Amino acid sequence: MQSTSIRPAGEFDPAVACRGWCVRCGREHTLPVGPARGPALDLFERMEAEGRIDFDAPEPDPRLSTEYLHGQAGGQMFGVLAARDAQGETVVLKAFSGQYDGVWEVDGWAPPLVDTARFRRDTLEAEQRIKALGREIDGLPPASPARDRLVRERRQASATLMQEIHAMYRLPNFRGETVPLPLAVHPEGNAPTGTGDCCAPKLLGYAATHGLTPQGLAEFYFGRTNRSGTREHGRFYPSCLDKCGRILGFMLCGLEGA
Structure with a gap:
């Protein structure tokens, strides 16, 4: 497969990775792309080079091949979070949106915000x-x-x-609080299907529950262009506002003072 240079897309502030209005403190919180851009480029290139996402498995799982992303199902969003641990060392996390070819959890990737066994x-x-x-x-x-x-x-x-x-779904923030998803949604009311399954909520959820302080986040699309033409292979995108934007304000709360 021919390599593609990952690049920004659309009319958005390329410095801001995600944003949302917080139901807890009544203000907007944001997170920049910052130091996550480099590791995101590295992840994109590794996926293209290896053609799989189970990088460290001794035997590749056919379900985790990137060929899936170029088929009828279409592509998918992937995200990288650069964070700082308690010792001040940089930690890099990665996540894929939703399920990957029916698989909820893959070693080395941030897990979902729901107990999948209970869910099923x-x-x-x-x-x-x-x-x-x-x-x-x-x-x-x-x-x-x-x-x-x-x-x-x-x-x-x-x-x-x-x-x-x-x-x-249990959503944590950086104040040490965890609430069911409906209590984190802004504006109030039913959230769209798939809310909480995107890359940013997975990454921030993992960071908040493992003592990590996010420094930057970057998300890119990998695979076949989606039906609406709004997502193209090799492009950076900010977190979606219709789903992620409804909950990320709460999840980012407390980060300013971390």
């Missing part, structure tokens, strides 16, 4: 019910009263499940 256990029944409703809906004629009723039932079941899922 507690959502299985509801997910099966929602899928069953979908099959029933598909078998009924359009605009029929029965179909309309099942559509409403599925919509409510999906909304309830999403609320339950978000309540499983």
Whole structure:
């Protein structure tokens, strides 16, 4: 695969990696790209060179090949956090957004903010019910009263499940506080699907619970251009505002005095 020089994209302040309004202290918190840019470039180049993300595994896992990112599923965001430990040494963390080809956790990468075993256990029944409703809906004629009723039932079941899922996510900040995701969201109200699964929340969550002080963060896109054309291989992007921006204010809180 031909190497691509990673570069900024779009109209945004290239110095700011992420931002969000804090529900705790009523102000915006930000984190710069800062010293994370270099390690992010290194990660991008390593992924291109090795064609996998399980760099240190003795036997490559086929699910963790970067070919996945160039297929029908499309590419994915990757992030790097440069942090300082208690001894003042620099620590570099890395994360991928969401799951990687159905895999939640990969050695050497920041873990999700949810207990994945509990997630699978507690959502299985509801997910099966929602899928069953979908099959029933598909078998009924359009605009029929029965179909309309099942559509409403599925919509409510999906909304309830999403609320339950978000309540499983635990978001820490740099004041030593941890709250369920719904209590960290600004503005108040239901957060979009996938909130809490992006790179920045994973990285900041790990740093906050392991005594690390973030110095900078950088995120890039790797793989096939997304359907909307807003993400391209080899480009830096700031953390998304519609998902990450709703919770990162709380997660960054306390960092100014760290």
